Amino acid sequence: xxxxxxxxxxxxxxxxxxxxxxxxxxxxxxxxxxxxxxxxxxxxxxxxxxxxxxxxxxxxxxxxxxxxxxxxxxxxxxxxxxxxxxxxxxxxxxxxxxxxxxxxxxxxxxxxxxxxxxxxxxxxxxxxxxxxxxxxxxxxxxxxxxxxxxxxxxxxxxxxxxxxxxxxxxxxxxxxxxxxxxxxxxxxxxxxxxxxxxxxxxxxxxxxxxxxxxxxxxxxxxxxxxxxxxxxxxxxxxxxxxxxxxxxxxxxxxxxxxxxxxxxx
Numbered sequence: 001x002x003x004x005x006x007x008x009x010x011x012x013x014x015x016x017x018x019x020x021x022x023x024x025x026x027x028x029x030x031x032x033x034x035x036x037x038x039x040x041x042x043x044x045x046x047x048x049x050x051x052x053x054x055x056x057x058x059x060x061x062x063x064x065x066x067x068x069x070x071x072x073x074x075x076x077x078x079x080x081x082x083x084x085x086x087x088x089x090x091x092x093x094x095x096x097x098x099x100x101x102x103x104x105x106x107x108x109x110x111x112x113x114x115x116x117x118x119x120x121x122x123x124x125x126x127x128x129x130x131x132x133x134x135x136x137x138x139x140x141x142x143x144x145x146x147x148x149x150x151x152x153x154x155x156x157x158x159x160x161x162x163x164x165x166x167x168x169x170x171x172x173x174x175x176x177x178x179x180x181x182x183x184x185x186x187x188x189x190x191x192x193x194x195x196x197x198x199x200x201x202x203x204x205x206x207x208x209x210x211x212x213x214x215x216x217x218x219x220x221x222x223x224x225x226x227x228x229x230x231x232x233x234x235x236x237x238x239x240x241x242x243x244x245x246x247x248x249x250x251x252x253x254x255x256x257x258x259x260x261x262x263x264x265x
Contacts, residue, residue, distance in 0.1 A: 014209065016127045017118040029119050030127035037100050037124065070095045073243065077250045082260045087253050090141060094134060095246040101125050102208065102238030125241075126208040131201040138249045139197045142256040149258025159189050196252055204245045211237055 016028035048059030056064060070092045075084040104110065105123030113120045124130045147155045157163060161182055168178035 016122055016129070019115055019118060019120065028127070028129075029122040030124050030130055033101070033104070033121045034124045034130065036121065037097065037104055040104075041096070041100060066096065067092070070246075073247065074250050077247055078254055080260060083254065083257060086257075087250065090138065091246055091250050091253070094138065094249060095242060098125060098134070098204070098245055099239070099242040102242055103235065105208070105212065106235060106238065123208055123212060125204055126212050128201060128205045131205040131245075132197065134245075135197040135201045135249070139193065139252065142249075142253050143193075145253065146256040146258070149256075159193075160186055200245060200248045203248075204241055207237065207241050 016030040018026040018028050019032060020027050044059070045063070048057075048063045051057070052060060071084060071088060073095070074088060074091055075081065078084050078087070101124045105126065110121050143155070146158070150158075164182050165179055168182055169175050171178045
């Protein structure tokens, strides 16, 4: 009876599997998953928006619902229509890509497609390389936003407070202590920028990878009944992780961005 209710499924390794190489560059199963998701997104957008109208069809209506939901979520954090419109293309793309990747990972049988004994597709967000790349790329863009808003010197002064060090030098006998504290805080701020990318990457990667492993274990024990409830729970978890990841990047944007035009810096 137990064998009837279960079947074997390999637990995904913590790292992706290399399927083939192009010019010495490894193409992993998580890379193929990203390509698949990207192609499907492009096809969907082209088909859905091919015939735009004031009375939208099903495809256009679905696209508008997703767009408005992402816009509301970002606006909830920024509390500014200016910043929402400014950051929507980047954060919105992250929301959609991460969300679609998380949900596609729940498609039955997708992870069972193999090539040369290896799983052909792996959830992109369960690969730390993917989540770190997304977070690091977003952080780089946010630094560019900060440079645009505050200027290069103003941006550098956020992390290397030369002006503050000059004031500390005027503290007399206590100057070395003040300067040491200022330099220490500056070092912590610089480390904190790297920690931002690593922390949000590990959060998304850890939750998605753990979910993938738990799904494999549950399917291996009970192939029919329990996994149905777990997949439903996984759909909720995928949505939550998408919102958390995108929201944290939006918070980092607000920390980096300057005030709206017309406001004092």
